[in-house]
Every structure is written in C-alpha cells, then in structure tokens.
Amino acid sequence: MPAPTVVDLPHSLGRAEAKRRVAARLGELPGHLPGGAAEVHSTWRSEHELALDIAAMGQRLSATLDIQDRIIRVTMALPPMLAFMAGAISAAVQKKGSQLLLGKD
Structure with missing residues (x-):
C-alpha cells in the first residue's frame, strides 16, 4: 500500500x-466528492481526531483529521487505484477543505 497522503489546512480559528x-x-x-453518490462514515476517535471512511466511485479510502491550534492535518490512505492521483486529490482536499472550514457560518 502506498504511503499516506498528508494535507495541512492552515487556519487561525483556534x-x-x-x-x-x-x-x-x-x-x-x-x-464535495466526485460521483455524487458518496458515502461518508465518521467517528470521533478522541476530542480532536476524526476518522472518516469514504466510499465513492467504486473506491474506498480512510482519512483522519487531526484538529490542531493552527492547522487541520488530513491524513489519507488511498487505495492503489487512486494513489496515482494523489497530487490531484491533495489539491482538491486543500481547496475544498479550506472552503468548508473558512466559509461563512
């Protein structure tokens, strides 16, 4: 399995x-996921760590969000079929993650 893909989402929210x-x-x-029929299951592992299990377009991946004071670190375990797209996936997570985090409340 490929190494985890890590994306940091900076913020000043605390x-x-x-x-x-x-x-x-x-x-x-x-x-915000491609395919339109995505399933997302989430579990808070601790006060500031969220685990996600995502199924979309026939693929499954897991991700962890580590919520810190100045960043949210998103660590994704991409399946081999998606690993070659790690750069594009990271860019999309960066863009969409920042929009969701910093968008209007």
Missing part, C-alpha cells in the same frame, strides 16, 4: 472553533 466548524459541516462532505 482548535475549539476549528473542531466546531468541522463537526457542523461534516454533513456537507459527500456533496
């Missing part, structure tokens, strides 16, 4: 506000 926004907007995530 840890508590960043977590609140992630929790509040988690339901919007499937609409």
Whole structure:
C-alpha cells in the first residue's frame, strides 16, 4: 500500500472553533466528492481526531483529521487505484477543505 497522503489546512480559528466548524459541516462532505453518490462514515476517535471512511466511485479510502491550534492535518490512505492521483486529490482536499472550514457560518 502506498504511503499516506498528508494535507495541512492552515487556519487561525483556534482548535475549539476549528473542531466546531468541522463537526457542523461534516454533513456537507459527500456533496464535495466526485460521483455524487458518496458515502461518508465518521467517528470521533478522541476530542480532536476524526476518522472518516469514504466510499465513492467504486473506491474506498480512510482519512483522519487531526484538529490542531493552527492547522487541520488530513491524513489519507488511498487505495492503489487512486494513489496515482494523489497530487490531484491533495489539491482538491486543500481547496475544498479550506472552503468548508473558512466559509461563512
């Protein structure tokens, strides 16, 4: 399996506000994934770590969001069929993640 893909989403919200926004907007995530019929299952592993299991376009991937004071670190385990697109996926996570995090409340 390829090495994890890591994307840092910088913010100036503080840890508590960043977590609140992630929790509040988690339901919007499937609409930002390709294919339109994505399934997203989430579990809070700890106070500031969210685990995601995502199924879209016949592929499954897992991701972890580590919510820190100034960044949210997104670590993704991409399946081999998506690993060759790691750069494009990282760019999309950076763009869409920042929009979801910093968008209007």
